[in-house]
Amino acid sequence: MRLPKSRRHIPGAGRVSNPPGTGQGETAPVVDENAAGSPVGDNRLELAIGREVRSFRKKQDLTVNELSRLAGLSSGMLSKIERGLASPSLATLRSLSTALQVPVTAFFRKFEEQRDATFVKAGQGLIIERRGSRAGHQYQLLGHTLGKTVTVEPYLITLTKESEVFPVFQHTGMEFIYMLEGRIIYRYSDKTYELHPGDSLFFDSDAPHGPEELLHLPIRFLSVIVSPQTSED
Known part of the structure; x- marks a missing residue:
């Protein structure tokens, strides 16, 4: 009489293993792929510089392509700078200041301006x-x-x-x-x-x-x- 072959037990078979850091029955954390590298509020300087670059460019009636050629930059990089999506190096700022005929410090004026709020308690206007x-x-x-x-x-x-x-x-x-x-x-x-x-x-x-x-x-x-x-x- 032949005995039936014993069924081998494979650890973890028949169930989905949990990701590291989660217990059984817990839900794995959702990772926001867009959150990394883009903290809100940390690019105020870049935004201020970008607004000034765009303002000076438009005052001189230059297109993005024209200014990028004058400054020796790609039009894509200049577009990112104007939108505050890139942090320009000092060399890049010097190239832009030469092309626009403005001092480098002109790009920082809006960032350095004092911003105030007025708070008035009820009945104290x-x-x-x-x-x-x-x-x-x-x-x-x-x-x-x-x-x-x-x-x-x-x-x-x-x-x-x-x-x-x-x-x-x-x-x-x-x-x-x-x-x-x-x-x-x-x-x-x-x-x-x-x-x-x-x-x-x-x-x-x-x-x-x-x-x-x-x-x-x-x-x-x-x-x-x-x-x-x-x-x-």
């Missing part, structure tokens, strides 16, 4: 006097940015029972209004708009504008005024 103050309009200045070309002024405006209508404001620039509380009839040029909380209005502020009828008090709205920066001679 600066109360200032404007044209509508005499009509009982309260202006809280929430910040102020004086750029090279424009001035930005965000206000929280409050109207109460002591406030008067005043639909004849006029000033240069653009204005954005966002209603927070109350209801108002707001005039812009020859049109009127009934504004409720959540409504907004954006317009060229050179035309006459302002509150024409106060429907439900108190009224609060944000007003952001953007006006061109005027040079003082």
Whole structure:
């Protein structure tokens, strides 16, 4: 009588082995292949340099191919530099500065500029006097940015029972209004708009504008005024 051959046991047969570092029944970690080598926020210098190179190139009405030939670079490399995807060497920056006829330091100006934020606690905006103050309009200045070309002024405006209508404001620039509380009839040029909380209005502020009828008090709205920066001679 012949005995049946014994079945050989092969370790691990019939099951899928787990990757190193994971226990039985655990899921292997997912690796983000795009994460390596591209940390967010670490290429601010490259982006600043790239923006300046592109700006100088366009000011001189040069194409990417034309500047790359002048600087002795490939057009692909120049394109990467302008998009902040490559970190140019000092030799490359010197070649670009010679081709663009600007100092090397000009590529770093935007990176070295001070960037500030304005934080205003609730109720602590600066109360200032404007044209509508005499009509009982309260202006809280929430910040102020004086750029090279424009001035930005965000206000929280409050109207109460002591406030008067005043639909004849006029000033240069653009204005954005966002209603927070109350209801108002707001005039812009020859049109009127009934504004409720959540409504907004954006317009060229050179035309006459302002509150024409106060429907439900108190009224609060944000007003952001953007006006061109005027040079003082």
